[in-house]
Amino acid sequence: TRTVRGDDGADKSFVDVLLQSMKVLAIDQVADVSKDSPTVVKSVTLEASTKDAQKLTLAAGAGQLSLALRQAAASKGEMTERVTLSDLTGETPADVAARQAELDKKAAAEAEAAAERKRAEDKIAGLTQAVERVGSRLDELGKVKIAPIVMAAPQPVVKEVVKYVQPEPPARATIGVFRGVKLETYDVPRQP
Numbered sequence: 001t002r003t004v005r006g007d008d009g010a011d012k013s014f015v016d017v018l019l020q021s022m023k024v025l026a027i028d029q030v031a032d033v034s035k036d037s038p039t040v041v042k043s044v045t046l047e048a049s050t051k052d053a054q055k056l057t058l059a060a061g062a063g064q065l066s067l068a069l070r071q072a073a074a075s076k077g078e079m080t081e082r083v084t085l086s087d088l089t090g091e092t093p094a095d096v097a098a099r100q101a102e103l104d105k106k107a108a109a110e111a112e113a114a115a116e117r118k119r120a121e122d123k124i125a126g127l128t129q130a131v132e133r134v135g136s137r138l139d140e141l142g143k144v145k146i147a148p149i150v151m152a153a154p155q156p157v158v159k160e161v162v163k164y165v166q167p168e169p170p171a172r173a174t175i176g177v178f179r180g181v182k183l184e185t186y187d188v189p190r191q192p
Contacts, residue, residue: 002063014084018055020077021070023047127185131174141167 003013026045044067048056059065149162173190176183 001066012084014082016082017080018059019048019052020080022052124183124185127174127187128183131176131185134170134174 001013001015003011006012023046024044025047028041028043030039032039046056056065149160169190171190172187174185174187176185178184
């Protein structure tokens with residue numbers, strides 16, 4: 001197992017099979033009756049040709065060596081190929097980058113939608129305050145009473161007329177509509 005840096009600067013890990021059908025001569029073991037758990041093996045002695053020994057020595061310096069046990073009846077080697085990280089997941093680095101770009105795009109869209117909702121809520125809050133101010137002003141105007149005028153003895157020449165003038169309604173009205181539990185307000189022209 002080894003890791004190399006590719007042309008694009010990314011590290012790429014892979015596993016190659018170096019030797020097959022090697023005869024195992026000895027395995028490191030510790031015979032200790034006082035211990036209940038097994039001891040991790042630190043060395044394995046294999047029967048190898050000079051060239052195979054050179055391969056093992058070079059591979060030990062280039063990466064990490066692992067030993068895989070095969071069936072006892074499997075004496076011949078089999079065809080092998082290099083295994084990479086993309087074989088584990090079935091994805092290439094381009095697939096991973098595309099998926100990450102899609103996730104980033106979705107996160108940006110959700111952030112934009114949240115900002116739009118915040119702007120709409122702020123606008124609704126402002127409209128609600130304006131409606132409350134107009135309602136308070138209308139309540140104040142509705143409570144205004146005209147004080148009666150007390151006149152002295154009527155004089156035939158002077159005549160006073162008191163006329164109540166209805167205040168003119170505003171040109172626009174704010175209408176509130178409940179959609180579920182949410183109040184939506186609309187500023188519309190008042191109908192005559």
